Amino acid sequence: MKKTVAQITALTMAAAMALTACGTGGKGTENGGAADSSQTADSDKNAIKDLVTYEAPNREQEGFFILNTEKANDLNVLCNLYAPLLEVDENGKLRPAVAKEWGTEDGGLTWTFKLRDDVKWVDINGNVKADCTAQDWITAMEWVLNFHKNGSQNTSMPLALIKGAQDYYNYTKSLPEAEAKALDTSKMLEMVGIEAPDDYTLVYHCAVNAPYFDTVCTSACMYPVSQALIDELGVDNVNGMTNETMWYTGPYFETTFTMNNEKILTRNENYYDKDAKLFDTVTVRMVDGTQLYQLWQNGELDNIALAEADLRTIYNDDNNQWKPYLSETRPKKFSYQMHFNFDKRKEDGTPDENWNKAVANEAFRLSWYYGLNLTNYWSRTNFIEPLHCENVAYTMKGLLYFSDGTDYTERVEEKLGLPASDGTNPRRYDAAKSAEYKKQAMEELSAKGVTFPVQVDYYIIAGDQNALDKATVLKQTFAEGLGEDFVNLNIKTFVSSQSKEVVQPALGSFYINGWGADYGDPANFIDQERYGYDAAYYSNNYSRINNATDEDLIASYKEFSALAEAAGAIYDDTDKRYEAYADAEVYLLQHAFTIPMEYEVQWQLTKINDYSKMNAMYGAQNYTYKNWQTSVDAYTTEQYKEFQSAGKAK
Incomplete structure (x- = not known):
């Protein structure tokens, strides 16, 4: 996410823009959204009271402070513990939450939020600690923008959108650490476009017209924190808060957290939305994918995504008791990509020169881009319809639309010259092109002293058989598509935290x-890859492109970043902005700085109606366990088809 950011973003969004509603003001009811009308009294009689679900072992929660993380592992839990300004509904449309009314009267330059007066901060025991007021969002904004308090976590959107945010961030970054940590909100209020005229009115002043600013309110950077909590913990301890020391405003407490085992969320009786349909408890178990089917059969889980072997077992047996209950999941909001590390290190901390030279070579990367037929890899997720998982763009489909209704990703695909899907063959795969680039890469890299096969280290969590099986398929894909004379994929493991260990x-x-x-804007995807941009999540944490030394690689990355920055400066014509971002995205992919991999579309057995969940292609709220329709009995394939049809009709 970021670089000279004062010019980034804001535009007049097309009326057809997907999933963003209430663009100029959404006056709502006094509660944060009532349960779906389809959840009748009869269905409630059969509803699950204590939900038991799961997460993969490599997606364990690592943080408890929502302002200090951008990881889905954390946010999928934390969205249940904090109350936001706005929520999304099951169709991805904005609805009231702590903000009961909101709007802009000047085309997105100024946004005013009228807050509820009955939201309380409580500790893990349910003791009321403080009222939640507009000041808590001001305190939170200071924390996010203070480099020495929060690093660069969650900065990209405030820096891009809020007047003076970049200046305050730069100011704190220039200060000695102790001096910056001692700051209260007074200096920020002088410099940054945020104010609270009273305890329950919050006003943001944008740097440029941002008609989509309210969609940002579903993201981690726009959540509150109480100054009283900071005072209680001490500034140095805030980012390391735990479930036992944090304060809550959301629908649940995290009453139990057992690392790599399970977490239990318990209903918060002080939660403001008294009309919300909540579970008494939600237990999230960390489960290896190979164990899911057995746990389902034992009645120990209320939903499972099916591993390939288990799906085949059920699908190929007409007598299997669970075949009439198979259903395809809604696509999750994530676009998965392969992110190269341009500054790889060996275990002793020294540079892996052979890899770093190889990956800096464009022909080397392009041989991967065209040479990996991922059909078998996708089959590990969805063997019935593997191409439903095919991803050829960087930005997630369904997020953005041009004024004529064209999906933004379709325009990217058109610019890439990709054929329409035939439902059988991967659209990007081209063995002949890959072979040409492989030959070119081996000639160019041999001249630089690179030895072949290049050793490629790929890490998965230890002890997860499903992860190992999928990695093994990927290794076979590399061998078949690229050749063992060219690269050798080494499957390595970490114990618990990929972030810390790898x-x-x-x-x-x-x-x-x-x-x-x-x-809802392409900047949120494209800016993650920019060169020399403090808030670029992937550039700074994964690709480490800013540490690269190859001059050709750096020059190309700078060209891409210049295209992205120029696109971000267009705010008065949505179609023109999207067109410019599409050009930047195409450049990113044509140089294979990153390689789109897959969408997450699985088959499942479930007692949860996915079409009753919060569902948006942006924000951090889709895992909020609120107003879900459930049944103590598994839903059938036919019932799920009805849910899908009803969802499309809305």
């Missing part, structure tokens, strides 16, 4: 990560 010491040759939009 990413921070820069041990991986590449990583496969999914990015979900924080708000």
Whole structure:
């Protein structure tokens, strides 16, 4: 996410823009959104009271302070513990939350939010600690923009959108650490366009017209924190708060957190939305994918995504009791990509020169881009319809639309010259092109002293058989598509934290990560890859492009970044802005700085109606366990088709 950011963003969004509603003001009811009308009294009688669900072992929660993380692992839990200004509904439309009314009267330059007066901060025992007021969003903004308090976490959107935010961030970054940490909100209020005329009115002044600013309110950077909590913990301890020391405003407490085992969320009786349909408890178990089907059969989980072997077992047996209950999940909001590490290190901390030279070579990367037929890899997720998982763009489909209704990703695909999907063959795969680039890469790199096969280190969590099986398929895909004379994929493992054990010491040759939009604009995707931009999440944490030394690589990255920055400066014509961003995205992909990998579309057995969940292609709220329609009995395939049809009709 970021670089000279005063010029980034804001535009007049087309009326057809997907999933963004209430663009100029959404006056709502006094509650934060009532349960779906389809959830009748009869269905409530059969509803689950204590939900038991799961998460993969490599997606364990690592942080409890929502302002200090951008990881889905954390946000998928934390969205249940904090109350936001606005929420999304099951169709991705904005609805009231702590802000009961909001709007802009000047085309997105100034946004005013009228807040509820009954939201309370409580500790893990349910003791009321403080009222939640507009001041808590001011305190939070100071924390986010203070470099020495929060690093660069969650800065990209405020820096791009809020007047004076970049100046305050630069100011704090220039200060000695102790001096910056001692700052209260007074200096920020002098410099930054945020104010609270009273305890329950919050006003943001944007740097440029931002009609989509309210979509940002569903993202982690726009959540509150109480100054009283900061005082209680001490500034140095805030980012390290735990479930036991944090304060809550959301629908649940995290009453139990057992690392790599399970977490239990318990209903918050002080939660403001008394009409919300909540579970008494939600238990999230960390489960290896190979164990899910057995746990389902034992009645220990209320939903499972099916691993390939289990799906085949059920699908191929007409007598299997669970075949009539198979359903395809809604696509999750994440676009998964392969992210190269341009500054890889060995385990002793020294540079992996052979890899770093190889990956800096464009022909080397393009041989991967065209040479990996990922059909078998996708089949590990969805063997029935593997091409439903095919991803050929960087930005997530369904997030943005041109004024004529064209999906932004379709325009990217058109510019890339990709054929329409035939439902059988991957659209990007081209063995002949890959072979040409491989030959070119081996000639150019041999001249630079690179030895072949290039060793490629790919990390998965230890002990997860499903992760190992999928990595093994990927290894086979590399061997078949690129040749073992060219590259050798080494499957390596970490114990519990990929971030701490692999990413921070820069041990991986590449990583496969999914990015979900924080708000409705292409900048939120494209800016993650920019060169020399403090808030570029992938550039700073994964690709480490700013540490690269190859002059040709750096020059190309700078050209891409210039295209992205120029696109961000267009705010008076949505179509023109999207067109410019599409050009930047195409450049990113044509130079294979990153490689789109997959969408997450699985098959499942479930007692949860996915079409009743919050569902948006942006923000951090889709895992909020609120107003879900559930059944103590598994939903059938036919019922799910009805849910899908009803969802499309809305």
